[in-house]
Amino acid sequence: VNSLLFMGSSSDNVLYVIYIVNLHSPVSLEVTEKALVCHLQEVMGWEKFFQETPEPVNFKDKCISLEQFCQFHKSRERQLVLVTSGGTTVPLERNTVRFVDNFSSGTRGAATTEYFIALGYAVIFLNREKSVQPFERHLNTESLFGSITEDSDGNLCITGPNSQKIKSVYNQYKETKTKNLLLKITFLSLPEYLWLLRAASQTLNTHAPESLAVLAAAVSDFFIPQDDMTEHKIQSGGGPLSVTLQIVPKMLKPLVSIWGTNLYIVSFKLETDPNQLQKKAREALERYKHHLVVGNLLPTIRVCVTFVTRESEEDVKLTEENRQNGVEIEKLIVEKIHSLYKTYLKH
């Protein structure tokens, strides 16, 4: 258990004061009895999840990298942002052959990372293994190899119509490397993602308060607890398979109220029904009490998003002119988040 819980009741026994003291960020909440019970159930839910789920491989090394990266940029007064990206898998077996997956290519997270770097941020890119990567995403083998020519001495040169683009991506990549602006941490399964999300947000909260967390990953709401999973590959000889998936505790709650109390937190919401989007986005804000929800609908994720804060709602769309000039929606998303965040800091 990484937190201690102290409770005291007021004289009329209706209001309780809870102190959740964890290593990084003590918080206190004043709540009614009903809310207290609800809260305790939630605390038990997410604590139980971490107690019953083994720590990912190389977790300690990844925590050290996170800490070093945050300290490096904090000492240079550089703004930090955590970007999560890609879908989580839910293994069906402990020695995993089969898994359930969430929709996400990682394009949004990778592009968002590039635009934050362009604005001067250092980025912790918590990404799904083999998902779309910043910078690399611009260079497919066809366009890269198609642009390479060989001179008479056998040296390779980049020429042709794509060379300008390749050069510009290469320059951005080189600057990112030289200034150490990007830390990539990978996950595959849901438990790995949640362990690393907690570690990254706690590290930022401690070493670089006033950072941002932009949660573009598509995170499963269902999983099979470790104890319910078979050890080896499920055999088809037993006939049709039926599996029961349990609900994953929503980790945005502890992220906002315990792990990342100093952070400006932005979540994404993906829906398929246009009538549900704003309602769901607003419900998420009210429930988790974070700062901003960026809503998107599956058929239009590359052209339109809705920004929902407690005070406002605004659609951000790519115009036809934007599209013709190769502008990506993530550029507009990052500029908007940056400006909302600056306004938030001022107030």
Ligand code: PMT
């Ligand atoms: O990667 P692309 O192909 O470019 O696609 C981008 C995207 C569509 C995946 C992205 O823009 C997006 O919308 N991501 C969020 C998808 C979504 O709706 O996730 P969700 O409803 O499962 O989660 C909403 C929020 O709750 C997320 O911030 C998530 O981190 C959080 N969550 C989810 C599950 C869980 N157990 N605990 C959580 O805290």
